[in-house]
Amino acid sequence: MIMKTKIQLLVLSALLLAGCGGKEEKEEAIRPVFYQEVGKSITQNVRSFSGVTQSATEAKLSFKVGGLIQKVTIDMGDTVKRGAVIARLDNTDYRINYNKTEASLKNAEAQLAAAKSAFLRVESLYVNNNVSLSEYEKVKTQFESAGTMVKTARSQLNAAQNQLDYTVLRAPFDGVVSSVMAQENEMTGAGHPIVVFAGVNNLEVKTAVPENIIAQINRGQDVTVRFSAFPEKTFRGVITEVSPGIPNASAYPVIIQLAESSSRLFPGMTGTVELALNVDSLSQYRIVIATDAVGHDQSGDFVFVAVKSNESDIYVAEKREVTLGELQAKGYEIMSGLDKNEVVITAGLSFLYDGRKVKLLDN
Template identity: 30%
Template sequence: MRSRSPAAARAVLLWSILPLALAGCGGDTAPEEAARPVLVTRPMSSTHTANAFAGEVRAREESPLSFRVGGKLVERKVDVGAHVRQGDVLAVLDPGDLQAQARAAQAQLIAAEAELGRARADQARFGKLAKDQLVSRSTVDAQNAAAEAAQGQVNAARANLEVARNQAAYSQLRAPRDGVIATRNAEAGQVVAAGQTVFSLAADGVREVAFALPEGMVAGIKAGQPVQVESWSQPDKRWNGRIREIAPAADPASRTYAARVTVDAPAGALELGQSARVYLAGQRNGDIAVPLAALQRAGGRSAVYVVDAKSSTVKLVPIQTGPYGEDRVPVKNGLAADAWIVAAGGHLLRDGQKVVPVDRDNRPVAVAAASTAR
């Protein structure tokens, strides 16, 4: 008997397998989809929510320092960050012209005093002659007037000398109080005008946090409102504070309102220029709040996935939210306070999908039936 060729053997094998394959494809039921693990949480009280704003530690008193006279800056004695004491010399102008003016005023005073001496002598001499009726009364009056005029010239020359000496002293810029040099706006060799800012001094004492409020929130925030302040360098510590002032007009570039917060922090806890966060208490538009990561969109509205305890499925529930906080948003209505919601990953779910609720440690959560939505 002649043996089959390899091609004929492969054909026989294919026809024997094909019925089995068709039988396997003819089933009526698909494999059931496995339940998806989801991180769940319950809404928290909205009193725990807060709006946070980035700020900068500043001094309560910040003074721009400038010379009271103009001139060429010949020496700068301090730099940014230097701590200075009241009366310390910070910068020096070329005093040459000012000292020359003082010498000129001194010479004018000497000349005026000499003229006064001559006028006084003439006044005394003509007074004696008037007693002997050797000169007229009008001549005596003229000498008296000349003496008074000479006295006035001396007074004016003395005042001019005092001004010139003061201006010569103004060639040295001194610290008005203890503090830290915050900014520097001029260098040696530069010609500065009277009143032009050379340094900015942050006075020692009370420290504040400066931050900006958006237009949409400024109407609901008032001076004196309590806040909490957290330093970026000490994230585990918060200090109580109060809003001291809010600018009456918005910044034309950022459209935000500058605000200042006084902080009840111990001395040395906050350093100038440090970054800080200002926490404002969230507005109580609702009694509960949900994480921002839990929010979804349904028909143009905010929504969250709520776990159904009976069917172990999720349902997309529309909610009405209040002003957004840093990481949570208050819920006005649409959600029960004891509901279990999907805290993250909702974009991977669909309505009615089977889930397995777990906590942040990946442990199963026993979900109880929630009460009626608010």
């Protein structure tokens, strides 16, 4: 009987010791955490819209004279320097006309030389009263007429030279061939488009802004443009045109002039236009916290606030539901759930629970 009682006491003692050991294991160490003291930051309501680059100096190039297209020297997408040849016409007829007018000028100049010689001879005789006034005036008139013929022939030669030059179509500025609208061995007329040519040194971006915010967009407003082809770089721009609207459309065209040129940008490239909207002075002061400070569960979005305890330098993690606004460059905008000067834990949310003791690390 005594032995049985001892065994029972030993078992009871072992159970008590096991129970005490479990309690000790459940006691977790105070967890060190990084934190952020909540303050009100100036935030901008930035909206993003898709845009496409286009040339501010786009032109449809055409010949000033008609004829048979002999050669097209470019293809769509080619980058062309100012003065480079775009296309040529068969200039045979224009060359013949030039040669004829050149011969006419030489003939007129020969007649002028003869008329001048005759005039000078008669003039000297007239001074000495050796010829009549009528004879003098006749020769003088012939000399003046020959001079007029030379001027006319020179004008005709200049015109013929221009016509000959017009059979060569050249790039008026540095640019890119957007479209080719004619082929070799086709007949074309004066003013008929041959290519669409877009400048590359003066690019702009066209985007569309919805009607609910168009009133907050102004000419002269600075914007930022990003291109997926160059994720490491941002481009500055300024709004130059705000369309009054298009009938039956819910978006308004907006034109942004890029403030800097780049040899890597071409017309037709897609990008993202970031517009900072005008907001009232009170609404722009909002709470913004780091993205890592925000957690998400079935109940929604939450943060852990470090609340001071009665122990020195010890805080208690308090789980707090929050309402998120827009994602800003510095983190999430908090619409509700936090107040200024509260301390938010910014890392290790998966190790926290409501009521856990924490210690703030030096950030």
